[in-house]
Amino acid sequence: MAEKIIIVDDQYELVDGLRVMLQEELPEVEIETFTSSLAALERARKEQVDLVLTDMRMPAMDGFQFLDELKKLDYALGVVVMTAYGGIETAVQAVKRGAYDFICKPFEFHNLLQSLNNGLENTRLIRKNIKLRRRRSDRTAFADFVGETAPMQRFYDNIRAVARANYTVLIRGESGTGKELTARAIHQESGRRDANLVMVNCPAIPEQLLESQLFGHKKGAFTGADRDYKGLFVEAGGGTICLDEIGDIPLSVQVKLLRVLQDGEIRPLGANKTIKLDVRVLASTNQNLEKKIEQGLFREDLFYRLNVVTIYPPRLSDIRDDIPHLMEHFAKMTCAEQGVDMKIFRPEFIEEMMKRSWPGNVRQLQNMIRRAVIFSPGDEIGLESIKSNNDFPDIPESGDEIMADLPGGVTYKEAKAKIIKKFSCSYMDNLLRRTDGNVSKAAGVSGLSRAAFQKIMNRYKISPAQFRH
Structure with missing residues (x-):
């Protein structure tokens, strides 16, 4: 697929003239022009663009906002900004915010051409590095998965998509489908991969101990609490905690878990102060939680807090x-x-x-x-x-x-x-x-x-x- 440059400036004569000149020098590159940054942004949303040459002063959307939106769409996308002589300070700020280079109007064409060639090469290098990192990540995140069918490929894509967000995820599937492996893959594909992943088998912890295991306790909070215990949520700080078989936790603990999801903080048993948390919550179940809600065994408000994003390992x-x-x-x-x-x-x-x-x-x-x-x-x-x-x-x-x-x-x-x-x-x-x-x-x-x-x-x-x- 040919590389693509788009040129954005509200002066039609300028962008059209640049297109003609650049097409002669870069015959293998597809070049498209826009007089509206909004239209250019829409094109970048629909297909891959490798380099954007844009003026910093545009109607409807200023250059900084346009730059920010482009980088949100594609981190690797190179942006070269054009600015009048008096706007050098603005151009420098644009580079600090992610632009690859800037060039002052009026400019020598050979200088512009060199900047664009360098920008394209930089985009290639960044994209190559991203692919290499993704392959390494895939080998780690999906190392325990075996499957090449279309449903498994869609499942891998879903894991990658879910991992990029920071929302709570509910993993729902029959017994034996690999819900724990799914949780590990989501963590490994996420930006939290270098922090802890704490797996909690909820049914394996006695009901009377589950609260203190999850949220911690202070010394003397109950009989046998002879020292402070930080709890599993704090242990997962900066990383991910996965609550396996969430449908089995008692209602008393469900209330406290709801507060964690709502407020992002916990209060250990016997403590006077709350602890602010930075942790992503995953939960898994093979049970019909909707039916448990009808039976009064699972809180509806907790269900909706957990069910922000749902992923289903295939049978x-x-x-x-x-x-x-x-x-x-x-x-x-x-x-x-x-x-x-x-x-x-x-x-x-x-x-x-x-x-x-x-x-x-x-x-x-x-x-x-x-x-x-x-x-x-x-x-x-x-x-x-x-x-x-x-x-x-x-x-x-x-x-x-x-x-x-x-x-x-x-x-x-x-x-x-x-x-x-x-x-x-x-x-x-x-x-x-x-x-x-x-x-x-x-x-x-x-x-x-x-x-x-x-x-x-x-x-x-x-x-x-x-x-x-």
């Missing part, structure tokens, strides 16, 4: 053509974790994965590939790896089966505990048997962390040693 069913790429990615990751050579998928296995509905989205696919890798002893992954993996004995399928082994008169709590124990023991025994007592492998198949898996084993006194051969 796996919406990016079905990306499934083979995701499968390969997860297989490489699992093989590296297990310290084995890369395995390849047989065509029938890929076909089966493409047909499935995946209600658990990408996370469900990831767990499936982990299991398939572990249960494939050779260098190929076929359907037998998932067929054998589905063979879990002793898991009841009907209500009658569930109740058959329970004595009469048992309480709900006792019945629930017995059923959970029976399921857990059966599941763990089966998994440990298949992985030869390797706790790390079994945990990977289950989708649990090793610590969580170990905790269940300890609870039911299951020893992995008995499964090792």
